[in-house]
Amino acid sequence: MKKILITGGAGFIGSHVVRRFVNLYPDYSIHNLDKLTYAGNLENLKDIESCPNYRFIKGDITDATFINTLFKTENYYGVIHLAAESHVDRSILNPLEFVYTNVIGTVNLLEAAKVQFLNNPGSFFRFYHVSTDEVYGALGDTGMFTENTAYDPHSPYSASKASSDHFVRAYQDTFKLPTVISNCSNNYGPNHFPEKLIPLCIHNISHLKPLPIYGKGENVRDWLYVEDHARAIDLIFHKAQNASTYNIGGHNEWKNIDVIRMLCRIMDVKLQRAEGTSAQLITFVKDRAGHDQRYAIDATKLQNDLGWLPSVTFEEGLHKTVDWYLENQKWLQAVTSGAYQNYYSEQYTKR
Ligand code: NAD
Numbered sequence: 001m002k003k004i005l006i007t008g009g010a011g012f013i014g015s016h017v018v019r020r021f022v023n024l025y026p027d028y029s030i031h032n033l034d035k036l037t038y039a040g041n042l043e044n045l046k047d048i049e050s051c052p053n054y055r056f057i058k059g060d061i062t063d064a065t066f067i068n069t070l071f072k073t074e075n076y077y078g079v080i081h082l083a084a085e086s087h088v089d090r091s092i093l094n095p096l097e098f099v100y101t102n103v104i105g106t107v108n109l110l111e112a113a114k115v116q117f118l119n120n121p122g123s124f125f126r127f128y129h130v131s132t133d134e135v136y137g138a139l140g141d142t143g144m145f146t147e148n149t150a151y152d153p154h155s156p157y158s159a160s161k162a163s164s165d166h167f168v169r170a171y172q173d174t175f176k177l178p179t180v181i182s183n184c185s186n187n188y189g190p191n192h193f194p195e196k197l198i199p200l201c202i203h204n205i206s207h208l209k210p211l212p213i214y215g216k217g218e219n220v221r222d223w224l225y226v227e228d229h230a231r232a233i234d235l236i237f238h239k240a241q242n243a244s245t246y247n248i249g250g251h252n253e254w255k256n257i258d259v260i261r262m263l264c265r266i267m268d269v270k271l272q273r274a275e276g277t278s279a280q281l282i283t284f285v286k287d288r289a290g291h292d293q294r295y296a297i298d299a300t301k302l303q304n305d306l307g308w309l310p311s312v313t314f315e316e317g318l319h320k321t322v323d324w325y326l327e328n329q330k331w332l333q334a335v336t337s338g339a340y341q342n343y344y345s346e347q348y349t350k351r
Pocket residue numbers: 007008009010011012013014033034035036037038039040041059060061062081082083084085086087101105130131132133161183184185186187188193
């Protein structure tokens with residue numbers, strides 16, 4: 001069986017990628033390597049955990065010895081690398097953690113992959129780095145990020161992802177390690193940790209808590225349903241040329257305040273509350289430091305080369321997402337206890 005290493009598979013996007021690969025490709029043995037930080041949760045994969053082509057490996061990508069041994073033992077056919085610290089606000093509080101995981105962790109994986117690749121001439125190998133549109137910086141009112149937009153990261157998170165993208169390209173150019181990179185816009189959907197805007201507001205609306213909107217709520221994000229991202233990752237992993245880059249996005253730009261107003265309307269109906277109840281919770285708070293104004297992805301290359309288009313409309317995706325959170329209150333309760341509470345009390349005291 002061809003062994004595929006998926007890192008960060010217990011997190012939000014990783015869990016959808018792991019499920020897709022386990023269900024669609026019985027010929028692959030899917031190894032999910034995850035440290036299980038606050039953002040990783042094996043509950044996200046309960047439905048596939050006993051599949052014969054699935055294996056969970058608890059481990060830390062910053063541990064070079066562990067990573068080298070793993071590659072020597074398993075001899076991977078391919079790697080899909082998603083493990084990362086992913087939250088911009090946390091990167092402002094603790095940038096170093098992002099350097100360790102996102103930069104050093106990625107270079108550890110590249111080093112181990114390089115050794116395996118050079119020791120097995122003629123064998124297929126592919127290293128796929130899952131990255132973000134935030135590496136391109138911020139847009140004004142017009143324009144879109146293309147694959148040729150110059151990197152201009154602003155937050156410690158985006159700087160760490162830009163750095164890891166550069167290392168991936170450096171390994172391709174220097175050692176001929178076969179790599180691909182994709183840069184995706186904001187995802188939403190089931191299993192999203194409730195520190196990010198949409199799941200945080202779903203959680204807070206359920207509990208009639210304030211909905212913190214940074215600044216005036218006029219920043220724009222380009223939202224994509226997570227399963228559409230997983231489908232794009234599948235296509236790119238199997239069909240892209242080595243050394244290529246693809247932007248992934250839904251052509252779905254929204255101001256934050258409009259996203260939250262729509263969410264409020266949807267949840268008032270689903271929770272059978274009077275119209276306008278949830279919107280009253282909207283609270284404008286101090287802006288995020290260095291807050292990028294607007295992201296918008298031009299995904300034409302992915303459409304033209306590989307025929308990918310998003311399949312879920314925003315309204316449909318938001319309904320599916322809200323339904324999932326309402327049906328999975330236990331999940332929400334479990335992940336919002338303990339460390340989560342400390343993180344939020346620290347954030348709010350700072351404002
Ligand atoms: P997430 O925070 O939900 O999950 C990250 C996963 O990585 C968790 O399971 C965590 O336990 C694991 N992890 C963290 N540090 C680790 C370490 N040192 N060793 C092993 N595992 C570790 O993140 P996500 O939102 O699912 O994002 C996944 C990837 O996609 C990231 O690389 C992110 O930069 C990228 N991305 C995310 C989005 C988005 O909107 N969420 C958009 C574009 C790209």
